[in-house]
Amino acid sequence: MGQLNTSMKSAIVHYHEIALKGGNRPWFIARLVRNLRALTAELGVTRVRALMGRIKLELDPTAEWETLAEQLRLVFGIANFAQAGHVLGVDLDKVADAVLADLGDRQPGSFRVSARRADKRYPLTSPQIEREVGGRIKQAKGWTVNLSAPDLTVHLEMLTDEVYYSFGKQRGAGGLPSGVSGRVVCLLSGGIDSPVAAYRMMKRGCQVHFIHFHSYPILSKASQDKVREIARLFTRSQLRSRLTMVAFGEIQRQVVLTVPPPLRVIIYRRLMLRIADRLAHNTRARAVVTGEVVGQVASQTLENLAVINAVTRLPVLRPLVGHDKNEITDEARSIGTYPISIIPDQDCCQLFTPKHPATRATVVETEAAEAALPIDEIVESAIAEALVEHLNFPAKRP
Ligand code: ATP
Ligand code: MG
Numbered sequence: 001m002g003q004l005n006t007s008m009k010s011a012i013v014h015y016h017e018i019a020l021k022g023g024n025r026p027w028f029i030a031r032l033v034r035n036l037r038a039l040t041a042e043l044g045v046t047r048v049r050a051l052m053g054r055i056k057l058e059l060d061p062t063a064e065w066e067t068l069a070e071q072l073r074l075v076f077g078i079a080n081f082a083q084a085g086h087v088l089g090v091d092l093d094k095v096a097d098a099v100l101a102d103l104g105d106r107q108p109g110s111f112r113v114s115a116r117r118a119d120k121r122y123p124l125t126s127p128q129i130e131r132e133v134g135g136r137i138k139q140a141k142g143w144t145v146n147l148s149a150p151d152l153t154v155h156l157e158m159l160t161d162e163v164y165y166s167f168g169k170q171r172g173a174g175g176l177p178s179g180v181s182g183r184v185v186c187l188l189s190g191g192i193d194s195p196v197a198a199y200r201m202m203k204r205g206c207q208v209h210f211i212h213f214h215s216y217p218i219l220s221k222a223s224q225d226k227v228r229e230i231a232r233l234f235t236r237s238q239l240r241s242r243l244t245m246v247a248f249g250e251i252q253r254q255v256v257l258t259v260p261p262p263l264r265v266i267i268y269r270r271l272m273l274r275i276a277d278r279l280a281h282n283t284r285a286r287a288v289v290t291g292e293v294v295g296q297v298a299s300q301t302l303e304n305l306a307v308i309n310a311v312t313r314l315p316v317l318r319p320l321v322g323h324d325k326n327e328i329t330d331e332a333r334s335i336g337t338y339p340i341s342i343i344p345d346q347d348c349c350q351l352f353t354p355k356h357p358a359t360r361a362t363v364v365e366t367e368a369a370e371a372a373l374p375i376d377e378i379v380e381s382a383i384a385e386a387l388v389e390h391l392n393f394p395a396k397r398p
């Protein structure tokens with residue numbers, strides 16, 4: 001489609017009817033409208049408003065449809081969307097004329113018309129409208145009608161005194177509008193799993209704050225660059241992100257001095273979680289998210305996850321807990337984080353990591369191994385020295 005077809009100056013967005021049912025619905029829709037306004041502000045969208053069960057975006061002539069569509073695919077809470085033309089009144093002859101004028105040089109093998117009435121007072125039923133308009137298109141173009149698997153579907157949205165039409169619909173990201181489910185913090189490494197875990201929670205309407213533990217200056221800054229890139233990508237969905245960089249190299253050095261090798265990884269995780277717990281409280285986040293998966297590595301046994309959980313009263317959410325690596329990798333590819341995740345870096349957990357971690361740690365032995373560490377001091381100073389980065393999309397927005 002490329003440049004905007006000049007007579008199709010709108011986009012119609014449909015949200016998930018079922019997901020948005022219930023008492024929160026008006027609030028959810030208002031949030032989606034607000035998110036859309038902010039995320040499309042620089043893409044030639046002049047107006048966004050809720051309109052009888054759908055959302056209408058008005059486009060100015062500078063709008064590039066492909067660019068806009070790419071952004072719309074990243075917005076949570078959208079079931080599908082399409083570029084749309086508009087006819088004032090509900091005269092089906094006029095509708096068919098406008099559709100025919102905008103069909104351009106399309107040559108589908110078959111087509112159908114699919115009508116939806118937002119206002120059920122309209123005298124014809126949806127199938128009657130489809131037959132009327134479909135008949136006129138068939139007469140003008142000579143195309144074959146195929147109701148079950150057409151090459152082209154002409155969608156009609158019959159509102160009270162206007163009609164929107166579009167050709168095909170694109171699938172949206174689904175989920176719930178960003179922000180409706182409250183705030184969580186996510187432990188974001190530069191690996192494949194944790195970005196997918198963060199994405200899952202964003203998709204469920206959570207505002208996700210990212211926390212990254214790095215070992216600079218002992219190791220390079222590569223892992224920080226990667227998580228910043230991932231956070232930047234996700235900010236195109238959640239409007240604003242907070243990325244907290246916590247220096248972890250010195251902490252690991254301290255752990256190595258006193259903790260026997262098998263328990264080190266668990267104690268690193270417990271320290272990460274304690275720091276995340278504090279950062280969550282500071283920003284009123286209600287849960288901690290990680291990319292852990294049962295059995296994926298030795299440190300992620302059920303026993304060890306329980307020992308890790310014991311340091312926080314916040315729920316620890318692990319959206320990938322039951323997934324195979326290849327499923328997670330496929331998802332990382334489809335959401336666009338995979339190419340960033342596979343950039344080589346020096347993860348803080350490769351530093352000082354023993355070959356044979358304990359697979360069945362207990363709280364008692366872990367607490368004993370931690371006894372020599374000044375835990376509170378470590379947590380305090382990590383938080384005091386953490387650096388917070390704020391990301392916005394579009395970037396210019398304050
Ligand atoms: P990932 O691919 O997400 O790094 P992984 O399979 O490598 O996961 P681990 O390295 O054992 O698993 O880490 C388990 C989880 O702990 C990660 O998914 C992430 O949530 C958190 N985590 C690990 N390292 C870091 C880090 N450097 N900064 C922030 N979180 C981390
Ligand atoms: Mg990792």
